[in-house]
Amino acid sequence: MRPNEEPRAERQSSRRKDRSGESGPHKLAPLPFEEDGLEPVISRRTLAFHHGRHHKAYVEKLNAAVVGTDLEDLRLDEVILRTVDDPARSKIYNNAAQAWNHDFFWQSLKPGGGGSPPAELRKRIDASFGSLDEMEKRFAEAAIAVFGSGWAWLVSDDEQRLRVLETGNGDNPLVLGMTALLTVDVWEHAYYLDYQNRREDYVHNLIGELINYEFAAQNLRRAGSERGASSGRRESGS
Ligand code: FE
Numbered sequence: 001m002r003p004n005e006e007p008r009a010e011r012q013s014s015r016r017k018d019r020s021g022e023s024g025p026h027k028l029a030p031l032p033f034e035e036d037g038l039e040p041v042i043s044r045r046t047l048a049f050h051h052g053r054h055h056k057a058y059v060e061k062l063n064a065a066v067v068g069t070d071l072e073d074l075r076l077d078e079v080i081l082r083t084v085d086d087p088a089r090s091k092i093y094n095n096a097a098q099a100w101n102h103d104f105f106w107q108s109l110k111p112g113g114g115g116s117p118p119a120e121l122r123k124r125i126d127a128s129f130g131s132l133d134e135m136e137k138r139f140a141e142a143a144i145a146v147f148g149s150g151w152a153w154l155v156s157d158d159e160q161r162l163r164v165l166e167t168g169n170g171d172n173p174l175v176l177g178m179t180a181l182l183t184v185d186v187w188e189h190a191y192y193l194d195y196q197n198r199r200e201d202y203v204h205n206l207i208g209e210l211i212n213y214e215f216a217a218q219n220l221r222r223a224g225s226e227r228g229a230s231s232g233r234r235e236s237g238s
Pocket of ligand 1: 054104187189
């Protein structure tokens, strides 16, 4: 054994730890609010399971699957884009996408709601849907209509038009080349303890009382500045 080499037993034990997903490149971010911060729309009990068990499990399974592979040093969005079209890596894709979606979902919510959309976002909502009420109505309809497990999204498409989308399982707007602004999780684990099969009530309460429009506006601004930077690079010929 070389002087600085770990003893075999220790190496094996650290690999076992990696396989369990307890350590690895991806971390479970804490919720951006208290566990009871979304009551009464979403109970503390639901959030404890949803974040502390379901979201955590996606991160742990992802870590266990990427350690020691060419994906180990990639960001979460890069793992998603690298694995989406590879059936042999569907397990990694599903866990990576679900980890990303849940991070995004928590930020889409805010205790007490985010109030009215900031002016620039409001202008885009009005231009794309006619009114905020119409956007919220279509967002709710999409969330209620998802067949089985999935997500509803408010997105900005290539032509910078805002749209509402449904995706199944872990799929998300990243893989469709669109910018996500907001999302609603309609997997049953998101609402069953509080609403049983009444997904409609969960969706209406969530959209009516918890949506974080400031987060949506930040995503829109970030997409605008990234687009500006890339068109600047194209114009300068580099
Ligand atoms: Fe979920």
